[in-house]
Amino acid sequence: MQRKLEDRSFLLLLLVVTFGFGLLILPFFYAIFWAAMLAILFAPLHRWLIRRFPGRDNISALLTLLASLLIVVIPLAVMMTMLAKEGARVYQQVSSGEIQLQALVDKARATMPVIQELAERFDIDLGNVKQMLSQAALTGSKFFATQAFNFGQEYLQFTVSFVLMLYLTFFFLRDGGSLIQLLIRALPLGDTREMHLFQKFAEVSRATVKGNLVVAIVQGTLGGLIFWALGIKGALLWGVVMVVLSLLPAVGSALVWAPAAAYLFFSGDVFKGVVLVLFGFFVIGLVDNVLRPVLVGRDTKMPDYLVLLSTLGGLSLFGLNGFVLGPVLTALFLAFWQIFMEEFNNNEEKSISDEEDASGG
Template identity: 50%
Template structure:
């Protein structure tokens, strides 16, 4: 009964069991582990340069890279988050006080329309949107209350937040210092062809790096451009709406327009013609163009994913994993396509009438770097 096949099966079951148990243990620190890995991939080129300049002193290079990541990424994100929470709390209070009333804004737009247009839209049933406006207003209020509640929960669980933050920084230091040996260990341990493992690891690193770098840059640019436009037009809460546009810009093509387009329509309908035209032109020609120019360069060029795949995978990832999903979703999509590309390449290689030449997806490390 104690055959080599049985021993192998039992060992594989044991390996799967302890792996799942280890992942279960790490589950409470999922966010900390995930962002430590993502930031390590993002800042690894900087770490390698510092290590060469410091003549191989890995600990010092990792520490300097960690400090730079704090200054460049982590601390600014914490400050922006704190500002967003403060503005969201103010937004909730203004909605409760009746200072912000979407139904009133909608009625102002309708009252400003010409009579013939009002009659035509009435026959189309457009004015039945008032119930939808009420639901949207209620949803915005609930969303802002949820954000404020989450902020209060973070404040009440300061110890847990600090623990997650400390774990992330701790892991980031060691992943920077030992990332290359760890990737080699994974490559040598995974029961796949070495070329396939190397290709998939390179694809994973490239997609994570490009997604974070590209999406964050696009979000910052669109948030700043939108906030400047709102500030110039005297719209209250310019910083808050700029941050909202930055977050929504994680959705390709449609993101920031969900904020500036309704505001431009409202300005046009209520008689502020030049302000509405200026905001619409700024949104289309500047904010929209920045997305169309920057995103393909920073995201699509490296991930080699079509825009519609990026959009769908981003929305799906964020619905499943929250804010982490804007990285996880496209990464899963890219790995899915990479695995099928490798499968297709291997299938062609095994085909008796396979033609010579370069494969569609070369499974070597040199393809990515």
């Protein structure tokens, strides 16, 4: 009786202390999460360096960390800085009247009379449309300008999280194997199950980060180049926006080039509009349809529709970090249920069949 009371008291205090520690590190969750993602993503390079430099774990981890900075971290930081800078510039141009979207509707009305006829038929006031377009452009560009200002305001917090992420990445790379073994010993799920879940977490994380980023960068680059070739203003801005939106499977890049094509049609540049539509469908869209299933769907072993749903759900719950968290949580959900069906349902079916054999015998 005394032993049972002591065990229950210990387990209760264990839960309380663990919960308190979770609250303690909660403000740094995303720094820890992205440190783990970088360690998982560059684990193959780290293992190769360990083989090249046996006994020099610190040097191998440091070289891997530098590679992650050059390949992933610095390019992403530059891209987001460009996005904020270009958004602030467009906001200033719209506010000052240098960019007048009201002229778009007037030009479309003059070059394509059918728009005026359709507007009258459906009782659409083109004056309100002009005002809505102007307000939408102002709101969108103001958002980027505001984000740039907020980034400046929260620069200290960002710097602390960034440095913490790099610091943790080094130790996750160097001590990752021992940390996983420690977790396997601590978690009461069974070593085989825990190894399966850790492997699934690593596979999905690596595939999601690697695949989505490659697809997004390729689509954004192609989108920016076609915008520049067609003479659309702000090609750099829209290319970076397309990189961000391309994290959404199937529909992301089209949220940029489709309205741009409509703009060209309404402006009377029918040839450029046709070129952009064809390029969007058969080049930018082909990248999504070919690369994403190969880089993401195949490695995660999830169907395309589930990748899309989990990505959208993750983005709505966790913001930009959700493009990884969503598929990872979905993959873990599937892995848990797979273990349950293999271990529990099979045992139940086996017991039923044994009873049937016994009764038949």
